[in-house]
Amino acid sequence: MNEIELLNWARGPGLAYATAIMFFGLTLRVIEILSLGRPEELAEVRDSGVRDGWMMILKRSLPEVKHWKYITASYIFHIGLLVVIFFFIPHTHLFRDVFGIFWGGWPNYIIDFFTVLSIAAMLYTLVARFYDPSRRILSKMSDYLAWLVTFLPLVTGYMAFHRLGFDYTTMLAVHILSVELLMIAIPVSKLTHVVTFTMARWYTGSNQGRRGVRS
Amino acid sequence: MSTSFQQGITVLKKVIDAPIAAYFSSCTSCGLCAQACIFYTETGNPKYTPIRRVEPMRRIWEQEFTLVGKAKKLLGLSKPVTEQDLRDTVELAFESCTTCGRCSMVCPAGNDIVYMIRRMREGLTAAGLAPKSLQAAAVRTIEKGSVMGFPLKTLESMIQAAEKETGIKINVDEPNVDYLLLLSSAEVMQFNEIIGALAQIFKEAGVTWTFSSEAYEAGNPGMHMGASEVEAQMINRIVKAAEQLHIKNVISPECGHAYMAIRWEGPNVIGRPYPFKVFHIIEVLDKLRAEGRLKTTGLEDERITFHDPCQAARRGGVNEPQRNLLNMVTSNFIEMEDNRSCNWCCGGGGGMNTIESAEPLVRKVFNRKKKQIDELDVTTVVTMCATCRNTLEEGIEENNMNVEVLGLTELLANHLLKEKKS
Numbered sequence: 001m002n003e004i005e006l007l008n009w010a011r012g013p014g015l016a017y018a019t020a021i022m023f024f025g026l027t028l029r030v031i032e033i034l035s036l037g038r039p040e041e042l043a044e045v046r047d048s049g050v051r052d053g054w055m056m057i058l059k060r061s062l063p064e065v066k067h068w069k070y071i072t073a074s075y076i077f078h079i080g081l082l083v084v085i086f087f088f089i090p091h092t093h094l095f096r097d098v099f100g101i102f103w104g105g106w107p108n109y110i111i112d113f114f115t116v117l118s119i120a121a122m123l124y125t126l127v128a129r130f131y132d133p134s135r136r137i138l139s140k141m142s143d144y145l146a147w148l149v150t151f152l153p154l155v156t157g158y159m160a161f162h163r164l165g166f167d168y169t170t171m172l173a174v175h176i177l178s179v180e181l182l183m184i185a186i187p188v189s190k191l192t193h194v195v196t197f198t199m200a201r202w203y204t205g206s207n208q209g210r211r212g213v214r215s
Numbered sequence: 216m217s218t219s220f221q222q223g224i225t226v227l228k229k230v231i232d233a234p235i236a237a238y239f240s241s242c243t244s245c246g247l248c249a250q251a252c253i254f255y256t257e258t259g260n261p262k263y264t265p266i267r268r269v270e271p272m273r274r275i276w277e278q279e280f281t282l283v284g285k286a287k288k289l290l291g292l293s294k295p296v297t298e299q300d301l302r303d304t305v306e307l308a309f310e311s312c313t314t315c316g317r318c319s320m321v322c323p324a325g326n327d328i329v330y331m332i333r334r335m336r337e338g339l340t341a342a343g344l345a346p347k348s349l350q351a352a353a354v355r356t357i358e359k360g361s362v363m364g365f366p367l368k369t370l371e372s373m374i375q376a377a378e379k380e381t382g383i384k385i386n387v388d389e390p391n392v393d394y395l396l397l398l399s400s401a402e403v404m405q406f407n408e409i410i411g412a413l414a415q416i417f418k419e420a421g422v423t424w425t426f427s428s429e430a431y432e433a434g435n436p437g438m439h440m441g442a443s444e445v446e447a448q449m450i451n452r453i454v455k456a457a458e459q460l461h462i463k464n465v466i467s468p469e470c471g472h473a474y475m476a477i478r479w480e481g482p483n484v485i486g487r488p489y490p491f492k493v494f495h496i497i498e499v500l501d502k503l504r505a506e507g508r509l510k511t512t513g514l515e516d517e518r519i520t521f522h523d524p525c526q527a528a529r530r531g532g533v534n535e536p537q538r539n540l541l542n543m544v545t546s547n548f549i550e551m552e553d554n555r556s557c558n559w560c561c562g563g564g565g566g567m568n569t570i571e572s573a574e575p576l577v578r579k580v581f582n583r584k585k586k587q588i589d590e591l592d593v594t595t596v597v598t599m600c601a602t603c604r605n606t607l608e609e610g611i612e613e614n615n616m617n618v619e620v621l622g623l624t625e626l627l628a629n630h631l632l633k634e635k636k637s
Contacts, residue, residue, distance in 0.1 A: 032281055033236040042482035044492065046532060060325045067250055067321065074245065074323075133261035134249035143244045188283045193324055196240040201325030203234035211479060212532025213556055 003166075007173040010180065018180035025187025026195050033199060041210060049206035056205020056215035057198050070132070073124040080118030084111055084154070108161075115158050122151050142189060149185045152178040220298040223342025227275050227296075230334040238331060239276050241324035242266055248318035248328055253560055253580040254311045265318035268307040269331045271296045272338065298342070305344050308335045310573045314439075315525035315560035329530075336441030345440045346570045352436040353445045362434040363400035370403055370431055377411035383418050385410065388460065389425035394499070395462040395491075396424050397433035397453065397477070399470035401601035409469065412628030416500065419631060420508040424466075430456035433473035439566030443484045450481040457491050465493045469622050471526030471564060471600040478531060495527055496624060497599050501536030504543060511630040514546040518593040521548070521623075522584070522607060523558040524600030537599055537623055544630040551587045559583045563606030581610035588618060599623045 001009070063071055085091060089105030096102040105111075126147055129135050156175035159165045166174065185191055205215040246264055249255040254263035277284035278293050287293040316329040339345060355364035374385045386392065394417075402409050417424055430452040437445030457465050467474040478493040494502075503509035521541060527533045534555040541548050553559055562580040567573045584607065588596060596611075596618055598604050607620045 028282060029240060033233050033240060036231060036233040036236050036280065038233045039483065042486070042488050043479050044482075044488065056325055060323060064321060067247060070245075070247055070250060071323070132246055133259070134255060134264040135244065135246035137261040138244035138246055138264060138267060140244070146243075190240075190243050193241040193243055196237050197324045199237040200234070200241040203237055204319065204325045204327040204330075207234075207327065207330075208532075211530070213529065213534070 003170040003173060007169050007176070010173045010176040014177065014180050018183040022183040022186050025184075026192070029187050029192050030195065030199070033196065038203065045210040046212035047209050049209035052209025052213075052215040053202045053206030056201040056208070059215055060201050060205075070128075073121040073128065077118050077121035077125060080114040080121065081150070081154070083114040084118065084157070087111065088157075112158075112161070115154060115161075119151075119154050119158065122147070122154065126151075146185065146189045146191050149178075149182045149189075150191070153182055218341055218343030220301065220342050223301055223338045223340075223344070224275065224296065226341035227272050227335070227338035228279055230337055231272065231276050231280060234327065235272070235331055235334065236276060236280055238324070238326040238328070239273050242273075242322075242326060243324065245323060247321050247323060248326075251317040251321040253313075253315075253317075253562055253583045254576070257580040257582050258576075262307070263311055265312070265328045265332070266326070268304065268312055269328070269335045271300045271304055272331060272335050274300075301339055301342050301344055304335065305339055305346070308332055308339055309346050309349070309566065310570055311576055313525065313560045313562060313565035313567050315564060316530050317525070317557070317560065320529070320557055333441060336439075337443065338441075340441045345442070346566070346572075348569050348571055349436055349440045349566050352566075352569050353440055353442060356432060356434065356436055357445065357448060361400045361403070361432040362436060363404055365400070365403065367428055367431070370398070370426070373403055373407045373410055374426065377407070377414055381411045381414050383411075383414040385414050386423075386425035388428050389423075390460040390462070392423035392425045392460070392462060394422060394424040394464045394466050395430075395453075395457050395460060396426055396466045396468070396496075397473065398426075398431060398468045399434045399473055399601045400432060401434075401605055402468055402470070403431075406469075406601055406604065406622055406625075409622060409624055412625050413496070415628055415631055415633070416503075416509065416624070419510070419633060420503045422503070422508075425460065425462070427453075427456035427460060429459075433468050433470055433477060435473060435476035436566065436569070438472055438476040438480060439569070446476060446480065447484040450477065450485050453477060453481075454485065454489060457489075463491050464499075465489075465491055466499055467493055467495050469496055469599045469601055469604075469624060471524035471531070471602065474531050474533070475526040495531070495533050495536075495599070497527075497536045497540065498533055500624065500627060501539050504539060509543075509627070510632040510634070511543050511627065512632040513544070513630050515544060515595070515626070515630075516546045517595060518547050518549055518591065519545050519595045519597060520551055520588065520591050520593045521554070522551070522561065522596050522598040522603055523555055524598060524603045525558065525560050525564055527600060528558060529556045533599075540623060540627060541597065544626060549591050549593060551591065553587070559587060561603045561606040561610070563609075564600075564602055568602055568606060577606065578610070578613060581606065581614070584610060585614050585616065588616065593618060595619045595621055597621045597623050597626055 087106040088111045092105040156178045160171040160175045248265040278288045314329050318328040435449045467477045474495045482488050562577050
């Protein structure tokens with residue numbers, strides 16, 4: 001297999017498999033959770049909890065300024081990653097081709113800025129995992145692997161765009177393969193949180209709301 | 216209740232529900248929960264990071280309820296939970312956690328960590344690992360009727376003393392009255408002025424009420440232990456008493472965990488809705504205030520702050536009534552920096568004050584409350600939970616702080632406008 005064939009495989013069947021695994025896997029994870037059921041609330045509630053469930057999903061995304069030391073890098077990396085995924089022009093073309101929706105991309109220099117920022121923030125979170133005692137004690141191999149598979153697409157994408165490393169075709173293929181690795185890892189690792197955080201927040205927020213604790 | 220390691224594992228499997236599965240699926244080991252936990256912030260020891268307190272439960276969830284975990288188990292790649300794992304968790308789930316739930320307020324994933332810690336306690340208790348002192352408290356409550364093991368006679372003599380002091384007759388087992396009042400052991404033994412205080416307030420407000428000789432204890436060690444049978448037994452006593460006396464409203468006293476047990480967990484542990492309503496005493500007093508039936512006179516002009524009990528405020532939703540009432544009788548009420556749902560725990564709740572081995576830790580983590588109080592330069596801390604009050608009083612005394620601790624009901628009674636002649 002030469003680099004052209006590798007790129008074609010990555011763009012074609014590779015991407016299709018990875019997408020299928022990600023969606024199927026995530027659906028399964030959600031079903032696994034829902035099938036466990038939630039105990040019925042028999043106490044007289046103050047409120048249905050629906051409003052607070054939704055509020056929790058939205059409000060828990062807002063930064064708690066008091067903890068800025070612990071959360072700033074995570075915010076930068078999450079925002080940067082989302083910007084890069086959804087607003088890099090070639091990515092938007094891919095989404096247009098697959099989903100038929102086009103929302104327009106952002107100039108390359110902005111994407112480049114967010115990429116570098118995200119890479120730096122991710123490196124910081126890795127260092128913090130070693131140095132922050134509570135994070136270090138919690139971290140297992142799976143946490144570091146989850147970090148790695150998230151980090152790779154950012155770095156390989158940056159390298160491909162700037163013509164670093166291998167030749168462009170190979171680098172692009174490596175980038176797409178790293179994204180596919182991430183997509184496969186999402187349903188089988190802690191990266192599942194990309195979907196299940198909404199469920200976790202819903203359960204907590206609606207429970208609190210029923211008791212009259214505002215989210 | 217028979218207990219064994221295997222039963223512990225069975226219970227842990229049973230308690231894992233959709234919220235818990237969503238929580239474990241969403242935890243990214245970010246460690247932010249540690250920043251919200253007094254046991255971490257005041258000791259700096261990372262072993263107290265809240266989500267670590269449920270690690271055996273996480274492993275059971277992964278191995279039993281996820282496809283990936285099942286595959287790993289099949290290939291021999293996962294570590295089964297051992298009896299030693301459960302033993303090691305006792306310290307984390309019981310002896311260094313007040314189940315205050317502050318961690319649940321900061322988790323970016325939205326995980327209700329303390330919801331899981333409470334379930335973890337159920338598993339440990341089923342495995343026979345609940346701290347001995349909590350088990351003893353449960354036995355006292357079941358056998359003698361009160362957490363501290365005093366008999367009905369003790370309460371009766373307190374009632375007589377209150378009647379003598381106030382000149383108001385206090386009912387026991389009076390049917391068809393507005394409210395059935397419960398007390399916590401700490402109130403009966405240490406803060407019994409509450410009986411006279413309430414007798415006066417209710418008389419002025421025209422409220423009829425009674426104690427029950429069958430169910431007067433609101434405290435529920437079954438809840439702290441995670442022993443739902445014990446918890447249900449205590450709740451059923453109250454339900455039976457209220458039903459027999461045809462009372463439609465039950466008052467949970469100034470006690471955080473009692474409120475949680477009776478108001479929120481009770482119907483779920485006994486498996487049916489109540490035929491009556493449950494209120495925290497402060498909710499009742501605030502209702503009387505709103506109806507114009509609670510009238511006070513005079514204002515405290517000293518600097519006063521309020522300590523929100525975790526189970527009543529953050530976990531139970533009683534956040535504003537106490538403020539409405541405080542504003543009635545104080546002119547210089549100052550909020551702590553973190554208050555209402557974000558308050559810092561006193562360090563004594565969740566059964567911690569019952570567990571002797573935890574005492575040095577309780578004293579150490581009080582440092583957070585000390586800092587909060589010192590910052591405000593107040594003369595008085597008011598609260599609405601006997602356990603908080605106890606912990607505050609002990610902490611204040613030990614640290615030679617010049618601050619008084621008061622129960623809110625008592626403070627209101629001091630300012631009660633008496634119109635009716637007794």
